[in-house]
Amino acid sequence: MTLSDHLPVLQVIVPLLAAPLVILLRNGFLAWLASLLTSLCALGLGSQLTATVLAHGPQHYHVGGWAPPFGISLSVDAFSALLVLLISGASCLALAGGRLSLRRDIDNRRAPMFYGAWLIAVAGLSGIAVAGDAFNVFVFMEISSLATYILIAGGRDRRALSAVFKYLIIGTIGATFYLIGVGFIYMMTGTLNFDDMAVRLEGVIETRPVVIAAGFITIGLALKAAIFPLHVWLPRAYTYAPNAVTVFIAACSTKVALYVLLRFNFAVFHGNLLGHSELFSAFVIPLALSGILIASLVAVYQTNLKKLLAFSSVAQVGYIALAAGLTSASGLLAAMLHMFNHALAKGSLFLCVAAFALVSGDTSLKRLQGIGRRMPWTMGAFVIAGLSLIGVPGTAGFISKWYLIVAALEFGQVGFLLVAAIVVSSLMAVAYLWHFVEGAYYGTPPAGESSPMEVSLPLRCLIWVAALSNIFFGLFPQLPLALARSGTSALLQGGLY
């Protein structure tokens, strides 16, 4: 076997096996450097994997040499590749951009543990993205969840602890629900492999347990993905986590849960459960809609920038869920695109927030008054990424909103209503972002803090690269489009593995 055959598993084990080595280091800087290099390596592997998938179609890997359904197989299609890119990219961005911020939050002695957990989180999330086995997804979900709890608990504010405890409880409930669902399917099919499941479910006559399984899996993953109203853990967890951690998890962690949700519902249930589309739509669309509207509204009234953006994330997850809830090819396309584009926008935004916090020490809107004049470069990048979040044309956010609207219009009578909701919530996004931007540019800075004070040049460059990528993918969206197209068709055709 050549190295490129091993790409799917390397994506997981490179960060995974680097973690135990990192925790043995005694120096925070070295641990950070090792994590960054490992993440860059993962990003390189991810790009290679993406190229391979786009060129040669889905990749399969039989761990241990055992063929599925007996052994565990890894399956990477374009959708998985998209996720892998997001995860490794977000990790690189957050680590590279969050060096100073992390040094402030995590004391040097505990830093190796922290970075070890970081790498395990990267590996866990990637492991979910490439998995082809339902139970394996559970294992890696737990790895990534435990690691993420650690990362969030690193926040300096004591509220990080209460937030993470809530997240732990809800995350465990979610994962356990998922496991129950897998159990029910196993009971009716005898298999754990996604592809095998899809095939064998066709022959199942008694569908009551399967419906229950679909319910458990969907609710469990909706908990993890923070679909409204199951989002209660998210705002506080994002707010009180260390700033660099927020950059990382906001960009990719809920998306991985959504990924599994879509994988299960479309690759496994879609063709096999009578009326599954209607049920799924009926369940997801109302939740997604209310999430979009209510979370956006709540965001308008926030007084802490991180919390504001966290509620915006709940709304954005709503968009993705809404797109998926349309249960059409164009809807799935929009969902995948929005995963990518929202990760770009939110990653950049939270990176700017981390930079603000470095200067002002706090992320409350009050403390950030006038920050736009003190940090014009960072603020400029924030505005660009914010435009992408709103969905202004020319930015990446517009591309996915466009596809979402097109998909909604195809949905029939309700479509117009959905479009109206999307438009209204985009306007609310303007409102909540402007709530901050206006104060940042025109507010009076807190006493004694009016002199300009930008962050270091490399960090500024990184922030601008992140912000400009929002424009770049708004004008040249070929890469995410190709991935989403190929991912959609793979998901709907089934029989992928």
Place this chain on the structure above:
Amino acid sequence: MSAEMLPWILVLPLLGALAIAFCGRWPNLREGISLLTAVTLAVLVFSQAGGVMDGARPYILLTEPLPGLPIALSLEPLGMMFACLASFLWIINTIYSIGYMRGNREKHQTRFYVCFALAIAAAMGVALADNLFTLFLFYECLTLSTYPLVAHKGDQKTLASARVYLGLLLTTSIGLLLPAIIWTYVTAGTTRFTLGGIIDGNLDGPAIGLLLGLFVFGIGKAAVMPVHRWLPAAMVAPTPVSALLHAVAVVKAGVFAVTKIIIYIFGVDFLFAQPSAQWLQYAAAFTIIAASVVALYQTNLKRMLAYSTIAQLSYVVLATVVLKPLSEVGAALHIAGHAFGKITLFFAAGAIYTAAHKTELSQLAAIGRRMPITTAAFTIGALSMIGVPPTVGFVSKWFILAGSFQAENYLAIFTIIASTALNAMYFLPVVYFAWLAPPSPDVDMNHGEAPWPILLALSVTATLTIVFFFFNQPLIDLEQQLVQSLPLESRP
């Protein structure tokens, strides 16, 4: 003269903005760069005009982010005129700005010049847009880049107004214009500006009227009532901003877009035959009359000008929906003609503010004695608004009226005549007051004219307002192409 030049029209002011940002520490250099950029841009734009007159329609595809929705630039007569207008007036406005900003010791001047250059770049993008999507893109850029200019002062009152400005423009564009574009795209499969329109055969009945409504009210910058509120709100901006942007670039981008959509998306003939589209002329007529009446009651000079602008913008809309070739030419001419007159008026208002710190109409008594040049320019601008020869305002009104007679559209004729009377009613007293009223004792009169850049700028525009009355043939020729290229049966 090639299509490859088109992107440079956008890139040039962007580069200018960047250079200005970097030179913020050296005011002279910064303003030199501003001026240089403006001049270079104007040269670049005017160099394209000859080709367009000869019938060239350069086109360039920049990128195609979504299938069927390219970002592309092209030039046609209407856009050519708008680009020429905005780029030329930018030069004059830059000179004026230098005088105004220094004279009033405004803060954050670098931000001002940067955003100004960005706004011009966006306006150029609107002028050059080859399809609705591209138009929308630059339309939004224009809104966003002018927000910092409107909010320039940064106090609570200004911010509140700026919020109205931004809120109204973004809400209408995202809430109405974007859905209209999507609807167009979904029904017609394209959003490209095409002669004769792209709607014909894809949509009919009341839906046409609805779509038209989405477009007209979605383009909040055209300020058709009731989406006009942002314009008076925007008057909190420094006067150069009101002058160039809210008399020329931004508002004209609005009516320009409406005109372009009616001509190239709906198609004049198609729309003429649609009863469901008739409501628009009533809306425009109402806006003209109502805004004029409101202007009568204003006590603040700039606000009065703002309401006058609202009325004048609807002239363009009305002229367009008369849907006759002559009136389309008139609409195009009015875009230009009103620009010269209104920028002169704003320049004069700014000059008075700079020299005498007066903003209210009641304070203007006998100001003509202290500031004769300014007041003279103001008078010329006012006459152009009313449409008195020899000012350019007369020419455009003539064409609009001619078109209305052609269409036997008595509503339009009546509206134009009535509003001319109203215009006279609110402008002439101010002129009279400024020249002839006795100075009131409690008003400070210890001031002279404004700084020379201001005077220079307003003299130039006032002169042009008159010159254009005599030498308007090239412009008419250019816009005649609009008519000639219209389908035959609607020719006079």
Place this chain on the structure above:
Amino acid sequence: MKLLGLFNYWVFAVLLMIGLYTLISKQNLVKKMLALAIFQSAVFLFFITMSKIEGGTAPIFRAGAGEQVFSNPLPQVLILTAIVVGISTMALGLAIVVRLYEEYGTIEDDEILAMDRNA
């Protein structure tokens, strides 16, 4: 007889919901962790029930035992992993509880929430 054969699944459902209810309604954090354990162990029972075969034995070959019927090894393997995951979550959760107590001086969720609100 058939009904008795489903009894295990009913107990699974009841235990699961006892755990879930406690998680939602109890405020004490240690109690929540105990409830989480009950909640997860219900799932263990669910899987192990699936693995049982009538007349089977534990899936270990014994020399000279002749023809044997083995219960299903796969759910057992899965649950071995799940138990380990459960104890890991328990350890981490308890560590957080300890830190919470150090920071807030209480392990009642509502009291902590109240302190957060006032902060």
Place this chain on the structure above:
Amino acid sequence: MITSLLIGIFLLSLLVVTALAIVRASDLFSAVMLSGIYSLLMALNFFLLDAADVALTEAAVGAGVATVLQLAALRMAPATEARHRRARGLAVAVVVVSTLLMIYASFGQPTLGDPQAPPQQHVAPWYIEKTPELVDIPNIVSAVLASFRGYDTLGEVFVVLTAGIGVMFLLGGGRGKPFRGLDSQGEDGLQEHLILKVVARILIPFILLFGFFIQFHGEYSPGGGFQAGALLVAGLILYALIRGERRALAVIPPRVLLWLSAGGAFLYGSVGVAGMLLGGEFLNYSVLASDSIAGQHLGILVIELGVGMTVTGVLLSIFHAFAARD
């Protein structure tokens, strides 16, 4: 047949009663003790259901490790639950409806022990049939765990490692106090209790020995790295209780525990990488030796060792981290 079913039903009912008792107990110490009993009952049930490995693990983990951890946590926090008399109508409704739904769905499920159920038809028979031929160890559970689904087990080891990292990160001497014993007297442990001392002295070697037996005999009988680790830790914790924390640490310093934890996980991964380097897939043990069966044996031995190391290291670190807090 019917007898075992009835015993099962009795035990399960007991389980429900215990669970309710845990929920109702307001004294947290008794709740913890009850949950230990709950785990033992659960283990008993597993044993009845032919799951010997799972029963052993549940007993070691649920009744052993978890109880120790809970007690350690309670040592630092109030041991009684505050009284809340708030009826949660919505929660009750949700819970009752879900229970009924699941019971309703259960009528579509195969009954207990049904040999025709899909799980007994599809993948599992292949494991039973092929294990002697492909892996050749008697314990099929070990074969599936270590080889057929070895990747999951790798994940499991990393879950344990992550928990260890987390506890060390959260409690890792944040206040920098010296380690002390579980009792309040400090470093001398429970030395003065003669009976305890004697019993422990006798017990500890046996526990450790049994742990090592399970570690290396897991392929033949129930057990393996995880259970072995748990048992070793139980022995060492007993030692720490008796001799005091500081002396226990002198036997195995924290840094060594860290190396043990990280090393075990890395060892496991290295076996997988070795498979890749020798031309197979990740975690393919067959290529480790010239003979594929021998390769499987070698691979399983090494990865079980890795599991044992990590579990021992992590559990001891966790215990020390908790004990160090005061």
